[in-house]
Amino acid sequence: MSWKLSIIAVSPAAFVLLVGGCNFAPKYQKPSVETPDVFKETDPRITWRGAQPKDDARRGHWWEIFGDPPLNALEEQVSVSSQNVAAAFANFLAARAAVKEARAAYYPVVSTAPPATRSHESGTPPPASSTTSYNWSLYSLPFDASWEPDLWGNIRNGVNASAFAAQAGAATLEGLLLSSQADVAADYYQLRAQDMLIQVFADTVAADQKSLDLLKVQNKFGIASDEDVSEEETVLETVQAQATGLGIARAQYEHAIALLVGKPASSFSIPVEPFKANPPAIPIGVPSQLLERRPDIAAAERAVAAANERIGIVKAAFFPTLTLAGSAGLESSDPIGNLVKKPVEVWSVGGRLAETLFDAGLRSAVVEQSRAAYDATVANYRQTVLTAFQEVEDSLSALRILSEQLGQQDAAVRSSERTLALATRRYELGLDSYLNVITAQITLLNNQRTAVGLRSQQMTSSVRLIVALGGGWNAAQLPTPAALVAPQSR
Secondary structure, eight states, X not given: OHHHHTTTOOOHHHHHHHHTXXXXXXXXXXXXXXXXXXXXXXXXXXXXXXXOGGGGSOOSSGGGGGOOHHHHHHHHTHHHHXXXXXXXXXXXXXXXXXXXXXXXXXXXXXXXXXXXXXEEXXXXXXXXXXXXXXXXXXXXXXXEEEEOOOTTSHHHHHHHHHHHHHHHHHXXXXXXXXXXXXXXXXHHHHHHHHHHHHHHHHHHHHHHHHHHHHXXXXXXXXXXXXXXXXXXXXXXXXXHHHHHHHHHHHHHHHHHHHHHTTOOGGGOOOOOOOOOOOOOOOOOOOGGGHHHHOHHHHHHHHHHHHHHHHHHHHHGGGSOEEEEEEEEEEEESSOGGGTTTSOEEXXXXXXXXXXXXXXXXXXXXXXXXXXXXXXXXHHHHHHHHHHHHHHHHHHHHHHHHHHHHHHHHHHHHHHHHHHHHHHHHHHHTTSSOHHHHHHHHHHHHHHHHHHHHHHHHHHHHHHHHHHHTTTTOOGGGSOOHHHHHSOOOO
């Protein structure tokens, strides 16, 4: 029914004037932050070796830089199985739907509520009728439309705020995914460290058992004393107990990985395999790139943009609102079947201008709140950036120091091996007691355990550095506001 559309139709020029009216949101500028020229730990005077320029090219997923196929297989399961990631994705979908909800305010609301009434009246009979009462029936098909033009930009600002919030949700989703992937890699290398310790203790138990067997033979011939045998038995039993205890930590790391990849811990297992990996050379880049490469920074910045748009929404409340309304429909006293054939057309159109004359400072207080909320998001953004720099520097310094410390610890392990060999030889020559051998055995085992722990820290620090640098992510991967504002196909 084309005549209904004419009730709310406006000229193109008027539509542009109404919809593209004023905008009271401040002009948005990304908050300024101080970024250094280089990371302190990459200063040439510090012995740090990052990736060469030719290594800076992205080669698929960030974890593939470690060249560990079992880790690759685990990481691929995070995005499809992790329930935390699934929840974050659902939150993003809700934020995207909120953009659609905000967009709906651009358009009129059309509704209908067809009534059918029947009334009884007595005392005034109709002409040529001998009855004393009669019935009236009324059937109608009404259509009502109302529209509030976006005179002051509050609808447009609401759409933009929702779009920016959805972008922040997308960045938060990427940040959670990156964090979950990092947790998988860190737990995986902690588990592999336990596997390496299990191997170290297995070798130690075998060596101690061999020494005990030899001492028992020597004791039979009076060469070794009962005390020597007892001391070696004590060392062997202590090492065996410690080796058994390693299974607790390994099981817990395995269960943690199962949770991260969305698998029941009862049906998930990873074969024992000591790792021999070394930390890869990681492309660092310049500090300013962190502002684009970290999802949490992108999310914080988009939150600032959304808060900026909300200022415009609340400032628009100082101005009057215009509501255009119209209704049209068909009425008939005949049965519904004749409503379309012999209708009576009815219509009405009008507008309403509403303005608050006195609110005791309510609107001003709301504007102050929105400005304070904006300032808070700016502070959160800058704090996020500072935290990012801290995390990168922490990981860089940890890797640099661990590399030096691990070299020293490996030297200590080699020295302990020589000390044990010399102590064993001097005992065999009768120059020293067996206590020196026991001391050398314990020292070697402790140094080996420390070396394994340092290797584990080195690998997890490499993972943390990659995450601190954004894991290969870039803010350009966020959905654009235009894509979020555009109607979504179903």
